Amino acid sequence: MPDSSHILAAVAWPYASGPRHIGHAAAYVPSDVFSRYQRMAGNKVLMVSGTDEHGTPITVAADKAGTSTQEIADRYNRLIVEDLHSLGLSYDLFTRTTTTNHYSVVQEIFTGLLANGYVFPRTTLGAISPSTGRTLPDRYIEGTCPICGYDSARGDQCDNCGNQLDATDLIDPRSRINGEKPKFVESEQYFLDLPAFAEVLGTYLQSRDSWRPNVLKFSLNLLDDLKPRAITRDLDWGVPVPLEGWRDRPDKKLYVWFDAVVGYLSASIEWARRTGDPDAWRPFWQSEQARGYYFMGKDNIVFHAEIWPAMLLGYSGIGARGGTPGPLGALDRPYEVVSSEFLTMEGKQFSSSRGVVIEIRDLLSRYDADALRYYLSVAGPETQDTDFTWAEFRRRNNDELADSWGNLVNRSISLAARNFRAVPAAGALSDADATLLAASKAAFGSVGELLGRSRQKAAIGEVMKIVGDANRYISDQAPWTLPKTGRAEDLERMGTILNVALQVVDDCKTLLTPFLPASSDTVHRLLGGAGEPGEWAPMPEVVEVDEPTAIGSPSYPVITGDYTGGGRWESTPLPVGRSLSAPTPLFRKLDASIVDDELARLAGGG
Secondary structure, three states: OOOOOOOOOOOOOEEEOOOOOOHHHHHHHHHHHHHHHHHOOOOOOEEEEEEEEEHHHHHHHHHHHHHHHHHHHHHHHHHHHHHHHOOOOOOOOOEOOOOOOHHHHHHHHHHHHHHHEEEEEEEEEEEEOOOOOOOEEEEHEEEOOOOOOOEEOOOOOOOOOOOOHHHHOOOOOOOOOOOOEEEEEEEEEEEOOOOOOOOOHHHHHHOOOOOOHHHHHHHHHHHOOOOOOOOOEOOOOOOOOOOOOOOOOOEEOOHHHHHHHHHHHHHHHHHHHHOOOOHHHHHHHOOOOOOOOOOEHHHHHHHHHHHHHHHHHHHHOOOOOOOOOOOOOOOOOOEEEEOOOOOEOOOOOEEEOEEEOHHHHHHHHHOOHHHHHHHHHOOOOOOEEEEEEHHHHHHHHHOOOOOOOOHHHHHHHHHHHHOOOOOOOOOOHHHHHHHHHHHHHHHHHHHHHHHHHHHHHHHHHHHHHHHHHHHHHHHOOOOOHHHHOHHHHHHHHHHHHHHHHHHHHHHHHHHOOOHHHHHHHHHHHHHHOOOOOOOOOOOOOEEEEOOOOOOOOOOOEEEEEEOOOOOOOOOOOOOOEEEOOOOOOOOOOOOOHHHHHHHHHHHHHO
């Protein structure tokens, strides 16, 4: 990654229509690993997201619960904030799309695109539910793809062949909500003129050689079938259309996909205002040295690799029609789109309705957050679909976290505390000592380079290799046998071995901090570091914002935090003589019975 000082980590916005499950966490955790590394490496990071609170998923959830859309949005915004906070996700701001700030920024982007000629009105056919009279958004219509014949294509895109579609293109369309055949009626809407960006999008995407190959190939293929895309809908729930004759209409709103991607910008602007410097967002969006990384699942690639860049280009006055930047100024396109593949559950797709789901809060009520973070980092769907199984979760926790890393921490600190009560001094180094220390120190370069490119599986694999080497080193050197001789030179040798082991533990603690912040913070304190939790790996906090939303909610919670005082990405010599005491086990070992228990819970639907 090129040297840069401002890193935007833009994380996909979860729908506030229900609790989040670990399939969602598979996209959220990598963004936090990346952001924590970048902060440790000395870069300024702005990690933003929030709950996506418009669109059909919210209204469907409200109908099922027999309550209002506002109540559902408020309920799940608060629940999701709690879940993501429990995972230790270090957002600078996690907010929501129903703030007055968000409405204002969304409307500004729409107005700027319209002024530059990239938004136009057109009469089109829209889908209506015959039983309710409500609009059916494209993603809530399924049918057979007219191009490849896939029988579960959506009304906006076929996930099998990747082509963009209109709901009217589908063969035998049906509602995903109740299975009925939608009724198509004429309606005037505003469209984003995507074909006007074909040339500039092509140039932009062809320059993205650092992207994951699967993401770049998919994005380039989208250029072959660019069509104007509706950005308003006949809805009663969403951001008002900022036009005379439309602004106060209860049946016309900006489409949820349009307002959701603007959230990255509106959250950045809200964060800046809350810092007391309203322009603090600009270096992350308008600097040659800024880099914007967008984290999501693969079903959102089209929005982040094609549509959002087109919107940013159009607002900045770049496209077939030219134009001038709006009042916010020219805005940077994504530097990289970091898309994860899908996570399945015991061989099945996650489905709340069928009970194939593990909610984040449910899992964290029984297991440590770092255990889940580790599993998703080392075995998650980084470049291919991956299956979560309880047997593998237990194996990874026990064999790799507890028996390998946890054992290295425990045996090194216990031996030093029992025999020296402090970090011992090192004498002359043997070849084995020097080799291990050199490998541990060199890992900062190789692991950092991998993390900078979001190759997190390879990165954590490199760290765990050092952990394995260190465990073998201690076993081979057998320092516990040396005091038995009673010779001063053997006691000195024991001190050298343990000094080396403790230094490698300290290095690995630093290397693992982006992945395992809570337990790495514990190791820092076990090694005699700062005594207060969170000083090494700062953790997020939930703050109640006493500010009405655009939908009338009197207040709302946000995730934020001060992450400036944490550890640095470097090997730091452990001070000789620093006091040590015997540690408690770092990770809980999981009994074999948890596999059957969890499978039974899954079969029972909860």
